Amino acid sequence: MTAGMSAGIDERAPIFVISAAAELAGMHPQTLRQYDRLGLVEPQRTPGKSRRYSMRDVMQLREIAMLSAEGVSLEGIRRILELENRVNELSTRVRELEGALADEMLNRPGRRIFAAGAEGDVISVKAGTRLRRPNSVVVWRPLGGVEH
Template structure:
């Protein structure tokens, strides 16, 4: 039985990560100093790169080949990380909402009242609608 590999597990020493990313180890050190990639550290303070770090290094190389500056790359990576965190949070909230709707008996529905206010209705009850006819003449 094969075990899935955690992409965030610090597995690779700097030489291996550099080879996988097709970069020089000194480049990885520079990117670490600039904050583009932040590998984990061992007790002896040596860098350990994860699969996610290696993928990020490859993305940095791709963006650099397109002519984007290191500061631009840093900003792009930062925004992508924020986007991933927000997407993860949305999925968590959607799951929590779905669980709440399924597990809560006597749940309520909300509608707009006659004056535009929010009205709470019991499940299965329809909001009353106005049926008067209004004639407008300029």
Template sequence: MDENSPVFAIAMAAELAGMHPQTLRQYDRLGLVSPTRTAGKSRRYSMRDVAQLREIARLSAEGVSLTGISRILALENQVTELTGRVSELEHALADALLRTPGRRIFAAGAAGDVVSLRSGTRAQRRTELMVWRPRGGSHTSS
């Protein structure tokens, strides 16, 4: 069973959430929890709805107003949606990179910087010679 499947009638959802059915009706009117409606207009709650009702009860017990709870739930839902979208985009990017191997090649520059190369090209080899001499003249040991 999917957590979003609307399977519970209002009496069962209220019992699972530890609330009175009238409270669930009020939360539906306020838009805090929006259950699915059947063809006969009966409310059907999912496990996700029941979890959200429990969260509303917890926040309410902590003294958060219904307006505050509404805002918190909206932000939590937005985070859930965005997290899912980021995951989708990560998978799409990984798939795209697997389908196009060798598109981006990098090399280390002389100063340690990263140099981007086109596919099929090689990094230029430097042939300069650097000579280093200590400062101060001769070096003798006693």
């Protein structure tokens, strides 16, 4: 499947029957049934109880095959997948919270901005406030009255 084809397909849409999913994953359909029983993959079910696999399920089956080929036990694979799913959930939550925080910082009345103080220090200034700066003029003349 090319990238252009997959761009319009929801990766979580349950579109593959077990034989198609098994072929895409390079496995026997019975292996998919076993992985379903073990909870390694959880395909959706039709009203008639037949399994329907998504592209995400197929990718997970491929990952299971790779880990298994590397010698990882089924229990180890289950734990790895569980942790990967948790990381994905937490990453999504972090992005949501970062967005909410950014929105809050932009929309909160009385938000603060920062400016350089007279001594070069950083100072917090309420939005809409202007700093008062001295406006005196200093003229420098060299000592000894020598002019060029």
